Amino acid sequence: EVQLVESGGGLVQPGGSLRLSCAASGFTFNNYWMTWVRQAPGKGLEWVANIRQDGSQTSYVDSVKGRFTISRDNAKNSLYLQMNSLRAEDTAVYYCARDPDYSSGGTYYDIYDLWGQGTMVTVSS
Amino acid sequence: AIQMTQSPSSLSASVGDRVTITCRASQGIRNELGWYQQKPGKAPKVLIYAASSLQSGVPSRFSGSGSGTDFTLTISSLQPEDFATYYCLQDNSYPRTFGQGTKVEIK
Numbered sequence: 318e319v320q321l322v323e324s325g326g327g328l329v330q331p332g333g334s335l336r337l338s339c340a341a342s343g344f345t346f347n348n349y350w351m352t353w354v355r356q357a358p359g360k361g362l363e364w365v366a367n368i369r370q371d372g373s374q375t376s377y378v379d380s381v382k383g384r385f386t387i388s389r390d391n392a393k394n395s396l397y398l399q400m401n402s403l404r405a406e407d408t409a410v411y412y413c414a415r416d417p418d419y420s421s422g423g424t425y426y427d428i429y430d431l432w433g434q435g436t437m438v439t440v441s442s
Numbered sequence: 443a444i445q446m447t448q449s450p451s452s453l454s455a456s457v458g459d460r461v462t463i464t465c466r467a468s469q470g471i472r473n474e475l476g477w478y479q480q481k482p483g484k485a486p487k488v489l490i491y492a493a494s495s496l497q498s499g500v501p502s503r504f505s506g507s508g509s510g511t512d513f514t515l516t517i518s519s520l521q522p523e524d525f526a527t528y529y530c531l532q533d534n535s536y537p538r539t540f541g542q543g544t545k546v547e548i549k
Contacts, residue, residue, distance in 0.1 A: 354486075362478070362486060362529050364538040378537040379443065412485055419491070426474060426492045427533035432485035 319343035319431065321413050326436030333403050333440070339396040339413030339433055347371070347391040350416040352429060353398050355409035355438075363409070366398065367416070380406075403440045410435040444468050444532050448541035454549040461517040463544045465530035470510045474534035477506055477515045480543075481526045489528075490515065520546070 325337040339351070353365040366377045366387040375387050386399040396413050414429035445468035455461050465475065473493035478486040488497045490506035493513055503518040517524055525548055530541040 361527075361543040362480070362531075362540045364531070364540060367538075376536040414485075421492060424472070424474065424492075427476065427531070427538065428488055428491045428497065429476075429478070429486070429531075430488055430497065432487075435485060 321415065321431055321433035323411065323413055323433040323436040326411065326438045328439045328441065329403055330442050331404060331440055334399070334401045335403065335438060337398040337400065337411055337413075337436060337438070339398075341394045341396070341415070344415075344431075346389075346394040348417070350418050350427075351387075351389060351396045352414045352416055352427075353387060353396075353411060354414060354429070354432075355407075355411045356435075357406075357409040360409075365411070368396070370418070400438070403438075405440050408438060408440045410437050443537055444471060444535060444539050446530055446532055446539050446541040448528075448530060448544050450544060451542065452545040452547060454547050455520050456549045457520055457522055459520045459549075461520050461524075461546060463515045463528055463546075465508075465513045465515070465541050467511045467513075467532055467534075471532045471534035473509045474532060475506075475508070475513050476531045476533065477504075478529045478531060478540075479524075479526045480529065486529065517546075 322340045352367040368375045368387045384402045388397045412435045414432045447466045475493045477490040480486040494506045527543045527545045
């Protein structure tokens with residue numbers, strides 16, 4: 318079955334750390350960019366970070382730069398998000414999503430065509 | 443970061459209605475925009491990419507248009523399963539940014 322399954326969420330104190338995982342199955346993981354998107358309770362979607370197929374390129378939203386690190390292990394078909402110095406405002410459901418790196422006319426387009434079910438991260442004392 | 447502004451924030455409509463949602467970018471993004479649908483408690487689902495390309499498996503009642511700064515998602519005949527929240531996403535530059543969402547409710 319083609320799927321993404323996140324894990325690693327939970328309750329953590331402000332200033333703490335957490336590592337999220339996203340296990341991919343049913344498709345060739347190293348053919349895809351991968352992305353993390355989060356959603357605070359009752360709020361909209363926020364793009365967090367993405368990573369190229371070989372891990373050579375990463376990007377982050379400004380609010381997590383220097384605190385979060387996205388990485389992948391293609392041998393294990395897994396994506397990770399290491400979250401340090403967590404703040405209350407990082408409380409959210411975190412989704413991983415794949416991106417097939419589609420291009421047309423020389424332009425590459427993000428298409429988040431497969432998502433995990435999400436994992437909840439709560440930052441609170 | 444590019445700001446994406448959706449309007450309206452919410453709307454009420456009836457089954458069979460034509461629904462239009464707009465998304466405006468704070469600067470030109472060519473056609474590098476996607477639309478996503480999210481139902482409560484579920485992950486988002488891609489509907490449209492490259493502003494007007496319909497994702498495989500998405501019903502043809504969904505369509506997208508626009509270029510530059512102004513974009514539109516249209517549902518030609520609203521169905522019961524279309525009641526959800528819709529988000530635009532620009533993929534022209536980093537960081538990617540979503541609009542704030544448009545909730546489509548039953549009238």
